[in-house]
Every structure is written in C-alpha cells, then in structure tokens.
Amino acid sequence: MKSLYVRMSILFCSVIVISSVLGFLMSNAYYQVKIKPQNDAKLTKMAIGLQSFIEDHPDAVEEYLLSTASLGYKMYLSNDQGDERFYGLPFRKNDLKEGELQKVLAGGIYHGVADFPSQMFVTGFFDNQLSNSIGVPIHIHGQTYALFMRPDAEVQFGELRIFFAVLIAVTILFSLWFVLITVFHVVRPITRLTEATKKISKGRYDIKLYTARRDEIGQLASHFMVMSRELERTNRSRQEFVANVSHEIESPLTSIQGFAHALKDATLPDEQRIEYLSIIDEESRRLSMLSKQLLTLSSLDYDGNALDKRSIDLRAQLRQVLQIMEWRLTEKELAVRLHVPDITLQGDSNLLYQVWMNLLSNAVKYTQAGGSISISAEVSDHSCVISFADNGEGIPEDQLPMIFDRFYKVDRARTRDSNSTGLGLSIVRKIIDVHGGTIEAESHPGQGTTFTVTLPLL
Numbered sequence: 001m002k003s004l005y006v007r008m009s010i011l012f013c014s015v016i017v018i019s020s021v022l023g024f025l026m027s028n029a030y031y032q033v034k035i036k037p038q039n040d041a042k043l044t045k046m047a048i049g050l051q052s053f054i055e056d057h058p059d060a061v062e063e064y065l066l067s068t069a070s071l072g073y074k075m076y077l078s079n080d081q082g083d084e085r086f087y088g089l090p091f092r093k094n095d096l097k098e099g100e101l102q103k104v105l106a107g108g109i110y111h112g113v114a115d116f117p118s119q120m121f122v123t124g125f126f127d128n129q130l131s132n133s134i135g136v137p138i139h140i141h142g143q144t145y146a147l148f149m150r151p152d153a154e155v156q157f158g159e160l161r162i163f164f165a166v167l168i169a170v171t172i173l174f175s176l177w178f179v180l181i182t183v184f185h186v187v188r189p190i191t192r193l194t195e196a197t198k199k200i201s202k203g204r205y206d207i208k209l210y211t212a213r214r215d216e217i218g219q220l221a222s223h224f225m226v227m228s229r230e231l232e233r234t235n236r237s238r239q240e241f242v243a244n245v246s247h248e249i250e251s252p253l254t255s256i257q258g259f260a261h262a263l264k265d266a267t268l269p270d271e272q273r274i275e276y277l278s279i280i281d282e283e284s285r286r287l288s289m290l291s292k293q294l295l296t297l298s299s300l301d302y303d304g305n306a307l308d309k310r311s312i313d314l315r316a317q318l319r320q321v322l323q324i325m326e327w328r329l330t331e332k333e334l335a336v337r338l339h340v341p342d343i344t345l346q347g348d349s350n351l352l353y354q355v356w357m358n359l360l361s362n363a364v365k366y367t368q369a370g371g372s373i374s375i376s377a378e379v380s381d382h383s384c385v386i387s388f389a390d391n392g393e394g395i396p397e398d399q400l401p402m403i404f405d406r407f408y409k410v411d412r413a414r415t416r417d418s419n420s421t422g423l424g425l426s427i428v429r430k431i432i433d434v435h436g437g438t439i440e441a442e443s444h445p446g447q448g449t450t451f452t453v454t455l456p457l458l
Contacts (some may be wrong), residue, residue, distance in 0.1 A: 008187060014178040016172065024121070031125060032118045039125075040114035043134040047109075047149055051136045054147075058140045072155040076130060076148040079140075080105055083145075093129040096148070100135070104146035111134030113150065126153040134233055150414055168296075189217045205232035237405075249290065252283035296425070298353070300430045307348040307434060314377060314384065315340040317349070321356045322375075325364060332369045339376040343384055345455060351431045358424045359388040359451050366449070367392035381439075384455045391448035400443055404429045 019368050050068065054061050065075055069088030076094075077085040078101060098111075104110050124132060125176045133150035143326040153161075189209075196207040210223040262268065268276075318340055322329075329336060345352070363373045367390045374389045376414045395403060404425050432439045436456050441447035 006215075010184060013176060016175055016179070025071055028120070028123050036116075036124065037114055039375050040111055040134065040349070043113060043135075043150065044109060046109065047136040047147065050140050050147065054138050054140065061140055062339075068149075069152075072152050073149055074128060074133075074152045076133070077145050078148075079143060079145045089128075089184075091128055091130045091133075093131075096130045096190065101146050104137050104148075107137050110146075110148065112148075121219055126157075139250045153252050174392055176435060186217065187428070189213075189221060193221065196224065196228070200228060203235070205229070205235070209431040245294065250286065252286050255283045256280050296427055299316040300427075300434055307351070308349060309346050312345045312349050312352060314343040314345055314386070317353060318356055318375060318377075321353065321360055324357070325360055327372075328361075328364050331363065332367070332371075334364060334367060334370070335372040337372065337374045337376075339374070341377065341379075343377055343379060343457075344383060345457065347435050347455065348431075352435070355428050355431050355453070357427050359453075362393065362424065362451075363388055363390040363449075366390070379457065382457055384457055386453045386455070387450055387452040388453075389448060393442040394445040394447055394449055395441070396445055397443075400441060403441060 048165045051423055053064065057064070065077070065085075066088045069075055073088055076091065079082075080102065099114075100110055100360040103297070110133070112131050112133045112135065113124075116127070118124070129146060129148070133148040135148040138147045140143045192209060196209060197205055199205075207225070207228050210220055211222045211225060213221070214352075229294055259280050263273060263276055315338075318338065321335060322338065360373070360375075364375055367373060368438070371391050375385045375387070376389075377384060379385075429439055432453060432455070440452045441449060
C-alpha cells in the first residue's frame with residue numbers, strides 16, 4: 001500500500017509531465033496550423049529574392065551564396081547534369097523525392113516546408129533535411145539550376161536550443177524538488193494526526209499538535225485538539241457516571257441489607273421493627289426512582305428522535321402538574337402565580353410532563369415556607385418561552401454551570417435532601433435538547449432561581 005506522500009508525489013509529477021506533453025502538443029498544433037505556412041511564405045520570398053539577384057549578377061553567385069549561408073541558411077544548388085553544390089552545413093538527409101528536382105528545373109517552386117508531413121511529437125521546424133526546404137529555379141549563364149534553401153536551425157538557434165533545454169531541465173528539476181517539499185509539508189501534519197489517532201484509540205488524550213497554521217490543515221489540527229479534549233472529558237464523565245451510579249446504588253443497598261439483617265432479631269420491639277421496615281421501603285423507592293431515571297436517560301441517549309409528538313395544551317398540562325403538587329405547596333404554604341396564555345406545543349406529552357414536574361419540584365424543594373413561585377409563558381420569534389421562578393435559597397454562581405451535569409448536587413442546599421439523585425436536571429436538559437429547545441438557569445444566592453425553557457412552536 002503506497003503512502004499518501006508517495007501518492008501525492010506521483011500525482012504532482014504526473015501533472016507536470018502531462019502538462020508538459022499537452023503544452024508541447026498544443027504548441028506543435030499551433031506551429032502546424034499558423035507558423036508553418038508563414039515560414040513557407042517567408043522562405044519562398046527570400047528564395048525568389050535570391051533568384052532575382054543571382055540572375056542579375058551571375059558572376060557573384062559563389063560569393064553571394066556563401067555569404068547568405070554564413071547568416072544561418074543551408075542551400076543546395078543542382079542541375080540535371082550532376083552538378084551539385086552545397087553552401088553552409090550539409091543537409092542531415094538528402095531525401096528529395098524523385099521528380100521534384102525536374103519540376104523546379106522546369107520552372108516550378110518547391111514548397112517542402114509547407115508540405116512537410118505533420119507528426120504528433122515532431123514539429124518539423126528543426127528538421128534539417130532537403131525535403132523540408134524551398135526550391136526555386138535559377139538561370140546562370142544560360143543554364144538552369146534548382147536552388148533549395150532552408151534556415152540552419154543549428155546555426156540560428158543552436159545557443160537558444162541549449163539555453164531553453166537547460167532552462168526547461170532546471171525548471172522541471174526545481175519543480176519536482178518543490179513538489180516533494182510541498183507534499184511533505186502537507187502530508188507531515190496528516191501523519192501526525194494519524195499518530196494522534198492511534199494514541200487516542202489507546203486511551204491517551206494528552207496529544208499536542210501544531211495549530212498555528214492558518215489554512216485548512218491548521219483548522220483540522222485545532223478541531224482535532226478540541227475533539228481530543230472532548231473525548232477526554234467524555235471519558236472522564238463516563239467514569240464519573242459509573243462511579244456515581246455505583247455510589248448511588250451502594251448507599252440504599254447497604255441500608256436495606258443492614259436493616260434487613262437487624263429485622264432477623266426476634267427480640268426487636270414492634271415500633272423499631274416498623275421504623276426499620278419504613279426505612280427499607282423508602283430506600284427501595286429511592287432505588288426504583290434511580291433506575292427509572294437511568295432508563296430515561298439511556299433511552300434518550302440511545303434514540304433521542306423516537307418521540308411521540310402530538311399537540312399539547314401547555315396551560316392545561318401545567319395546571320395538571322400544579323394539581324399533583326398541590327399537597328406539597330399547601331404543606332409549605334407556597335404561593336403560585338400562573339401566567340400562561342393559550343399556547344399549543346408539538347412534543348412528547350409524557351416527557352414534557354416530566355420537565356414541568358421536575359422544575360416545579362425543585363422550586364418547591366428549595367423555597368422556604370411562605371415563599372412564592374411564578375410560572376409564566378409567552379410566544380417570541382416562533383418559539384415558546386416558559387419560565388419557572390422562585391424566591392428560594394438560590395444557587396452559588398460558581399456552581400451554576402454544573403447543575404445540569406449528571407449526579408451533580410449543589411453543596412448545602414441539595415445535599416440535605418437524601419432523596420436527590422442528581423439526575424433530575426440532567427433528564428430535563430436531555431428532554432429539552434431532543435425537542436430542539438434550550439434551557440437556561442439564572443440564580444442569586446438568597447434571592448431565588450429562574451429556569452427558562454425555550455421550545456420551538458412547530
């Protein structure tokens with residue numbers, strides 16, 4: 001299996017090669033279509049100029065052709081009697097087709113440049129062969145000759161060819177070098193992320209990644225660090241959750257076992273026996289409540305979308321909750337103000353009923369006798385905002401952010417209630433979350449607490 005570094009290096013090198021090939025093919029096509037006809041016309045004009053000058057100055061043929069050849073041209077002068085002369089460097093290949101010489105001697109013009117065969121990877125511009133030339137007839141001292149000429153690429157472009165060859169070679173080498181460095185720069189952070197993933201899979205969350213980059217790799221590293229911290233927090237929360245569940249179960253079980261063992265004493269007075277049975281009954285109820293709450297949390301965590309949504313009359317449901325809690329309200333002489341207009345919600349009636357019951361129970365539990373509780377609701381921006389406010393003990397500011405954590409109990413105020421499991425508000429927040437809403441708490445010690453629930457109307 002090839003590594004990402006090798007794959008990306010091969011990919012970039014392939015792009016360079018393919019781009020070079022495509023660039024050459026496009027340049028070659030442009031030469032064949034546009035430049036080659038222009039070169040043919042230009043060379044034909046020069047050959048005709050030579051023809052005119054030589055015919056006007058027949059005694060200066062040798063000097064003039066040698067001078068022209070020194071400027072970077074190849075020329076071949078021949079007649080039909082075997083008189084052949086070369087000026088400049090010889091042609092690489094004398095491949096003139098049979099009969100072409102006779103046509104030029106007969107007065108025709110040979111357009112070998114324009115008619116030179118086109119090939120995909122051959123331009124023809126640098127092919128120094130006789131068939132890739134221009135031929136014109138010339139009359140010298142009463143004899144007819146055929147003059148073939150073409151530019152000598154080695155003379156005219158020899159240095160340029162070497163220059164461009166070196167330039168292209170150096171460019172490709174530096175491009176490959178930069179590609180390898182760039183790919184390494186891109187792949188190295190991904191390799192580190194892979195190593196970090198392996199550490200996380202082994203339960204190690206103390207990873208450090210370079211997050212100062214401002215590109216997508218840097219953002220990925222930053223998000224990866226956040227994910228690592230969240231996984232660590234989740235793992236720690238899971239461990240704490242298991243420990244808390246074990247503790248919450250162990251405490252009532254210890255009481256039940258202890259008092260059950262005491263009941264075996266046949267000499268135990270009836271009053272004490274009844275007291276022990278009451279404690280066992282109370283602890284059993286506590287265990288039952290804890291198991292139900294854990295089942296509720298588990299079901300919401302596992303499938304929060306499995307809601308039995310239907311239309312709910314909010315005011316009617318809140319009145320029902322108040323009726324259930326009436327005896328506790330009367331016992332503590334609490335005043336309740338209900339300000340809820342006609343509002344219809346879409347949600348799971350049983351789950352929302354647990355929310356209202358839990359919030360009202362907390363308000364009753366932590367409000368002193370003779371205090372007051374206010375329940376209000378209003379519609380705002382396609383949402384329903386429900387508030388539960390009391391003037392009870394309140395919650396310390398430093399503990400307010402943790403009250404929705406599972407098994408969390410606020411010091412002093414909540415630990416006094418032995419029946420509290422610390423799961424109530426966790427269940428409330430989970431139910432609100434699966435309904436697409438939010439819950440917030442605001443509290444001032446000694447002044448009371450306000451829970452604000454926001455739920456979508458649709």
